[in-house]
Amino acid sequence: MVTLETVKESPLVEQFMLMGNDYIGNIGAIEHNLKHAELTADLCYEILTTLGYPEREAELGRIAGYLHDIGNLVNRYGHGMSGALIAFYTLIDLGMDPVEVAIIMGAIGNHDEYAQGRCVNNVAAALILADKSDVHRSRVRKTDLGAFTPRDRVNYAVTNSELSIDPENKIITLKIEIDTEVCSVMEYFEIFLTKMLMSRRSAEYLGCEFELVINENRML
Ligand SMILES: [Fe+2]
Numbered sequence: 142m143v144t145l146e147t148v149k150e151s152p153l154v155e156q157f158m159l160m161g162n163d164y165i166g167n168i169g170a171i172e173h174n175l176k177h178a179e180l181t182a183d184l185c186y187e188i189l190t191t192l193g194y195p196e197r198e199a200e201l202g203r204i205a206g207y208l209h210d211i212g213n214l215v216n217r218y219g220h221g222m223s224g225a226l227i228a229f230y231t232l233i234d235l236g237m238d239p240v241e242v243a244i245i246m247g248a249i250g251n252h253d254e255y256a257q258g259r260c261v262n263n264v265a266a267a268l269i270l271a272d273k274s275d276v277h278r279s280r281v282r283k284t285d286l287g288a289f290t291p292r293d294r295v296n297y298a299v300t301n302s303e304l305s306i307d308p309e310n311k312i313i314t315l316k317i318e319i320d321t322e323v324c325s326v327m328e329y330f331e332i333f334l335t336k337m338l339m340s341r342r343s344a345e346y347l348g349c350e351f352e353l354v355i356n357e358n359r360m361l
């Protein structure tokens with residue numbers, strides 16, 4: 142069976158991910174490096190195992206989490222959809238079962254809020270939650286604060302973020318610490334709202350409630 146370790150052995154995967162991250166770096170987008178891929182993969186796996194989903198489904202989540210931004214190579218716009226197709230060729234080539242490939246394609250193609258990503262399966266829901274939790278100052282590449290987009294600002298403001306899963310009470314909590322010198326809690330909430338509503342829908346899809354806590358204030 143194809144595991145994340147097998148996927149990582151494909152020379153194409155790492156090369157495409159590194160080049161894609163360089164390309165979007167050239168247009169000033171935030172970091173989508175291997176660290177983001179690893180973090181998303183681990184968190185996706187953790188969400189599914191903690192909530193009691195089968196080990197194999199969680200492994201598919203890990204693979205989807207690792208590969209989800211590979212489409213940045215083609216274009217930042219629609220990277221979920223191009224990424225799903227790159228994943229298709231890569232995983233079929235590795236001999237993965239077509240039904241498993243389909244689950245991963247649906248998840249990758251639906252992780253992006255700008256492309257109206259929806260929870261089409263459990264892996265898609267876990268992937269959205271994992272991806273949207275990786276907000277941090279270290280992902281911003283620009284150094285000139287005047288050139289920041291709203292997306293740069295919401296990332297730059299964050300000094301710590303942590304997703305926790307409570308399987309007994311069925312609650313998924315995203316706790317964020319922000320530097321209010323960069324943006325206020327309310328301003329942050331406003332910019333971050335689309336992502337957070339997507340996370341809430343994903344938690345609900347997995348039978349959980351979603352809580353958002355910013356600087357100890359419960360926002361959702
Ligand atoms: Fe993405």
Ligand SMILES: [Fe+2]
Pocket residue numbers: 173177181209210272
């Ligand atoms: Fe991502």
